[in-house]
Amino acid sequence: MTFDKDTSAGYVVNHMARLFAEALTQRIQPLGLTTGQFPLLLQLWAEEGLTQKQLVERLDVEQATIANTLNRMERDGLVLRKPHPVDGRSQCIHLTRKARALQGPATEAAQSVNDIALRSLSVPDRQAFFETMTEVIKSLQEDLKPLDRS
Amino acid sequence: MTFDKDTSAGYVVNHMARLFAEALTQRIQPLGLTTGQFPLLLQLWAEEGLTQKQLVERLDVEQATIANTLNRMERDGLVLRKPHPVDGRSQCIHLTRKARALQGPATEAAQSVNDIALRSLSVPDRQAFFETMTEVIKSLQEDLKPLDRS
């Protein structure tokens, strides 16, 4: 019994994820954005001035990854780190005018990728797809949970 | 109308893919393997002595990625590059005894991750999940196709 990549959920999911990323890159690269910055921008467009800690809590990404992405965003003029009024360890992350101006085009780009990806699916199929992914994510998180720092 | 990451297919797919990778890492790290090596090993367990070109054709990964992964696998004693009998540019990729011995435990680990991930789904739901992913992949590939070097 040979293990076939094409019937391996992990393999197919990984492949799909890379295609999503590629399609998004194609559309946001002209805006000067990258895929990793996207979740951060999304969060900051909704709530500006969050600390890194708060961003980590809201996104499913490790602190070190957030810190590195913020470095690149600061370098690219998307974000400013301002000192926290009371906690000397923290900084509040603020968007530049440039980053604010990208909200429209960038979300349109992301929406367009999602629309294209799901284009051939019926509305109930899309719904089922999301429900299934939510289940899968839950199962994997439960499997990984015992590892959490307790 | 704000764009919500939790209802964005791309975001959820990316998150799911990272969880799959984490779960697999947890199981194959003790074997001295990493996630990126897995597809290559799978292919070589089935057909040893392939060239890099042939691996690129069989896996959905770029040539440069394959070359780098092979470098790490050679470094880790999983793979040997032997000169191609007729084409001086190519090399045939052979597995070491060590790599061959890992086929059983490694495929079991991957199978176990897939089983856990899909655990809460009925058989028809699993089937539907694969069909949907295949559709999504096809749609994204069609969107990206115009970019191919023709």
Next chain:
DNA sequence: TGGGGTTGCATAGCACGCTATACAAGTATA
């Protein structure tokens, strides 16, 4: 008021995947 634990962030170092590029070996053509 210390001193010790905690918490927020930064950094080092790695794997993985990508694009772009270089280069040697092969092929074909004038």
Next chain:
DNA sequence: TATACTTGTATAGCGTGCTATGCAACCCCA
């Protein structure tokens, strides 16, 4: 045969994500 094109690999450089670690600011308690 000499030249030009093509093809197979390698490498540089980057972004994304991870773990592990360091460190200063904070907090609590004796």
